[in-house]
Amino acid sequence: MAETKAGQRDAYQLILEAIDIGIYKPGDRLVESELADRFGVSRTPIREALQRLETQSMLTRDGRSLIVASLDHNQLAELYVVRTELEGLAARLAARHAAPEEIRVLRQMAHEDRALLNEPAALARANRRFHKQIHLASHNRYLVQQLDLVHRFMALMATTSLAVDGRGEHALDEHDHIVAAIEAGDGDAASEAVKAHISKAFETRLRLDAAREAAE
Structure with a gap:
């Protein structure tokens, strides 16, 4: 369980930092498998990190895809x-x-x-x-x-x-x-x-x- 929680935290921070430094920009689509490969993290913590970021309005839905949100x-x-x-x-x-x-x-x-x-x-x-x-x-x-x-x-x-x-x-x-x-x-x-x-x-x-x- 501790490892799972650590993985969730790491995945969340990794994605957040990637957005912060401009690797992923507003409108970019985030794909579980690609993120897992990039960061060397399993897909489960990536999925949970994406859900958390969506809840925080950092990501938004475009059909079935999650994209980096933009500000109006x-x-x-x-x-x-x-x-x-x-x-x-x-x-x-x-x-x-x-x-x-x-x-x-x-x-x-x-x-x-x-x-x-x-x-x-x-x-x-x-x-x-x-x-x-x-x-x-x-x-x-x-x-x-x-x-x-x-x-x-x-x-x-x-x-x-x-x-x-x-x-x-x-x-x-x-x-x-x-x-x-x-x-x-x-x-x-x-x-x-x-x-x-x-x-x-x-x-x-x-x-x-x-x-x-x-x-x-």
Whole structure:
């Protein structure tokens, strides 16, 4: 029984991580046998993991097939509202509770990520890592759990707003402002800097979606 539970947990995490890093994108069909071969897991835990992901709305039905879900305009707007408030709170708490070592790590991330400006996919991964570090620096486990859930659904976006020309550099400038506010212990400024950062990301994504729809 313990092995079965471990297999279920591993299969679930493996599929979730594959969606998160873009191996499977919104609209992609997930097939039990192919997933079992890819991850070296038997089909039973794969099936149970797929059922769990469907229950969580990460997957949806297309006839008899399960596909990676996508977010419509309303879902996207709702997600960004929640993300903005939770990330703002995380930054505010980080300004209050972050250890000097955590602040140095944030500063280093913000500096080193500039080497990725011409690699949107790598920059998107680095961006998630940077935000995760802020979440951890809040030192509030319940907030971190909720933000993990929000960022799980962020993976259902087919493209990254950081691929838009010029957005990556502006985003990293915004990261610098966030770190400076956290380092100064200014919770209000840190919260507002994060909220402004996410607002710009949302605006960029809306323009991306509008341009894509116009081209179709």
